[in-house]
Amino acid sequence: xxxxxxxxxxxxxxxxxxxxxxxxxxxxxxxxxxxxxxxxxxxxxxxxxxxxxxxxxxxxxxxxxxxxxxxxxxxxxxxxxxxxxxxxxxxxxxxxxxxxxxxxxxxxxxxxxxxxxxxxxxxxxxxxxxxxxxxxxxxxxxxxxxxxxxxxxxxxxxxxxxxxxxxxxxxxxxxxxxxxxxxxxxxxxxxxxxxxxxxxxxxxxxxxxxxxxxxxxxxxxxxxxxxxxxxxxxxxxxxxxxxxxxxxxxxxxxxxxxxxxxxxxxxxxxxxxxxxxxxxxxxxxxxxxxxxxxxxxxxxxxxxxxxxxxxxxxxxxxxxxxx
Amino acid sequence: xxxxxxxxxxxxxxxxxxxxxxxxxxxxxxxxxxxxxxxxxxxxxxxxxxxxxxxxxxxxxxxxxxxxxxxxxxxxxxxxxxxxxxxxxxxxxxxxxxxxxxxxxxxxxxxxxxxxxxxxxxxxxxxxxxxxxxxxxxxxxxxxxxxxxxxxxxxxxxxxxxxxxxxxxxxxxxxxxxxxxxxxxxxxxxxxxxxxxxxxxxxxxxxxxxxxxxxxxxxxxxxxxxxxxxxxxxxxxxxxxxxxxxxxxxxxxxxxxxxxxxxxxxxxxxxxxxxxxxxxxxxxxxxxx
Numbered sequence: 175x176x177x178x179x180x181x182x183x184x185x186x187x188x189x190x191x192x193x194x195x196x197x198x199x200x201x202x203x204x205x206x207x208x209x210x211x212x213x214x215x216x217x218x219x220x221x222x223x224x225x226x227x228x229x230x231x232x233x234x235x236x237x238x239x240x241x242x243x244x245x246x247x248x249x250x251x252x253x254x255x256x257x258x259x260x261x262x263x264x265x266x267x268x269x270x271x272x273x274x275x276x277x278x279x280x281x282x283x284x285x286x287x288x289x290x291x292x293x294x295x296x297x298x299x300x301x302x303x304x305x306x307x308x309x310x311x312x313x314x315x316x317x318x319x320x321x322x323x324x325x326x327x328x329x330x331x332x333x334x335x336x337x338x339x340x341x342x343x344x345x346x347x348x349x350x351x352x353x354x355x356x357x358x359x360x361x362x363x364x365x366x367x368x369x370x371x372x373x374x375x376x377x378x379x380x381x382x383x384x385x386x387x388x389x390x391x392x393x394x395x396x397x398x399x400x401x402x403x404x405x406x407x408x409x410x411x412x413x414x415x416x417x418x419x420x421x422x423x424x425x426x427x428x429x430x431x432x433x434x435x436x437x438x439x440x441x442x443x444x445x446x447x448x449x450x451x452x453x454x455x456x457x458x459x460x461x462x463x464x465x466x467x468x469x470x471x472x473x474x475x476x477x478x479x480x481x482x483x484x485x486x487x488x489x490x491x492x493x494x495x496x497x
Numbered sequence: 498x499x500x501x502x503x504x505x506x507x508x509x510x511x512x513x514x515x516x517x518x519x520x521x522x523x524x525x526x527x528x529x530x531x532x533x534x535x536x537x538x539x540x541x542x543x544x545x546x547x548x549x550x551x552x553x554x555x556x557x558x559x560x561x562x563x564x565x566x567x568x569x570x571x572x573x574x575x576x577x578x579x580x581x582x583x584x585x586x587x588x589x590x591x592x593x594x595x596x597x598x599x600x601x602x603x604x605x606x607x608x609x610x611x612x613x614x615x616x617x618x619x620x621x622x623x624x625x626x627x628x629x630x631x632x633x634x635x636x637x638x639x640x641x642x643x644x645x646x647x648x649x650x651x652x653x654x655x656x657x658x659x660x661x662x663x664x665x666x667x668x669x670x671x672x673x674x675x676x677x678x679x680x681x682x683x684x685x686x687x688x689x690x691x692x693x694x695x696x697x698x699x700x701x702x703x704x705x706x707x708x709x710x711x712x713x714x715x716x717x718x719x720x721x722x723x724x725x726x727x728x729x730x731x732x733x734x735x736x737x738x739x740x741x742x743x744x745x746x747x748x749x750x751x752x753x754x755x756x757x758x759x760x761x762x763x764x765x766x767x768x769x770x771x772x773x774x775x776x777x778x779x780x781x782x783x784x785x786x
Binding site: 227233235280283284285286287288290291292294295296298299302303306418419422425426429460462463465466467468469470472473474 | 527533581584585588590591592593594595596598599600601602603604605606607610718722725726729759760762763766767769770773774777
């Protein structure tokens with residue numbers, strides 16, 4: 175009786191435990207709220223890449239473009255007199271999604287390699303645009319003077335990041351719920367269909383192009399929210415939000431965490447950012463070296479990342495019971 | 498009016514020559530092994546550092562340091578091909594991208610460790626400095642030398658690919674690996690030699706390019722887009738493809754920076770997206786997929 179059903183939408187106990195962790199961290203590590211917010215934001219950003227890369231199979235080398243556009247939208251809005259956080263995020267998402275929609279037509283045209291290059295090119299183009307439009311974006315100096323209003327008109331974005339952390343956690347969780355719902359919907363199944371076989375999808379009456387355009391737009395919107403969150407909680411937008419380094423880092427985080435599991439991005443972000451925070455005392459050059467070595471080793475021996483590793487362990491543990 | 502235009506064209510061509518020299522190896526890796534090697538710029542950097550070290554520390558003359566750069570990069574390339582790259586020929590493009598980004602990071606960190614984060618200075622020998630005046634246009638001697646070197650290399654490479662036994666085997670392997678192996682061509686060996694040749698040329702380009710492109714640990718990331726473009730837009734399997742695309746890129750990039758400085762690198766990225774979409778298989782693509 176298991177045939178032909180939608181993937182189960184029911185919450186697994188481990189998922190509940192996962193989402194209780196950041197709540198617990200709020201009370202357990204009072205000095206780390208700023209870092210915590212950053213992890214959640216990067217995790218959300220990684221989730222946005224997971225939607226197109228892990229589930230649909232579109233690799234993007236320029237996803238920072240959408241993150242940065244969201245960040246600049248939210249930042250500029252707050253700088254020029256509209257500091258209401260939620261509507262700011264909504265606007266950041268809309269602008270990012272619109273840009274994603276427009277560029278998706280360029281992306282979905284080509285083969286895999288061309289897509290890599292086109293997304294890379296779009297990322298560089300947007301970076302260069304923001305760099306040259308210094309009269310709007312502040313250029314290399316970054317966008318300063320972002321002033322946020324109170325959340326719900328009550329809670330201020332304080333320096334220790336208490337309210338910022340809760341705000342970020344709330345938004346990230348809400349967006350995650352939406353993404354989770356979509357991934358478990360018929361549309362989510364179609365995404366996986368495109369990933370598994372682009373050639374067969376048209377045979378069951380699904381337009382690959384339309385699916386790819388919509389999922390790319392959606393992913394860009396989610397990335398925009400992540401960018402907007404960063405701009406609002408740090409009250410600053412730097413040019414590095416758009417850089418290729420950020421796109422590459424994101425790719426590493428997602429692959430490290432594990433693609434196509436919903437949680438891979440968040441876990442990858444937590445591990446990556448904590449490790450970097452730890453090693454920041456050392457020379458940053460070493461960090462880059464070890465990161466590079468880790469990547470090489472991962473590709474050669476452990477392709478699935480943390481999530482696949484966990485799944486493997488779980489299967490090993492379950493096997494005696496099943497037999 | 499005409500003189501500045503010719504000057505830009507000349508600078509663009511010499512810049513394009515460098516791009517070709519470094520990018521042609523990537524084009525072969527992409528076409529023959531179907532490998533997206535983002536670490537290609539790192540091999541050029543190896544050549545650059547070898548040339549600088551040879552000249553500044555050991556007092557090797559410039560013209561001798563260049564072949565040294567070629568040999569060193571080719572050796573590094575051959576060793577890495579045999580030990581690491583060959584395992585990933587059948588991997589997905591994403592895995593290849595991640596792997597080569599990892600290699601690039603390691604190369605950058607290693608270069609920073611040994612040479613520091615700064616730019617490396619290079620002093621060109623006297624006979625390559627200065628300018629000559631041709632038809633009222635001042636041409637840098639070094640740039641003429643660059644173009645001349647690349648012209649010679651293009652002739653040699655074309656002869657190698659079109660007239661030698663090795664070239665025939667190489668073209669056969671690009672067109673159809675399985676069939677090539679089936680008629681007794683040692684594809685593995687062809688891969689290794691070609692990879693080494695490509696990285697060697699990149700190293701030579703890195704050494705020649707210190708004066709124009711600069712040399713610091715960030716080099717592999719800074720220029721990788723250009724090298725990829727040379728390869729992807731040029732299409733695979735010919736010498737002509739990367740040559741033409743490198744010249745187009747070089748001229749447009751220099752012209753963009755000269756005539757439209759306020760939008761800078763915008764021109765080249767926009768051109769890249771347009772060319773990619775109009776010619777998905779490259780200008781002279783032979784692949785029918």
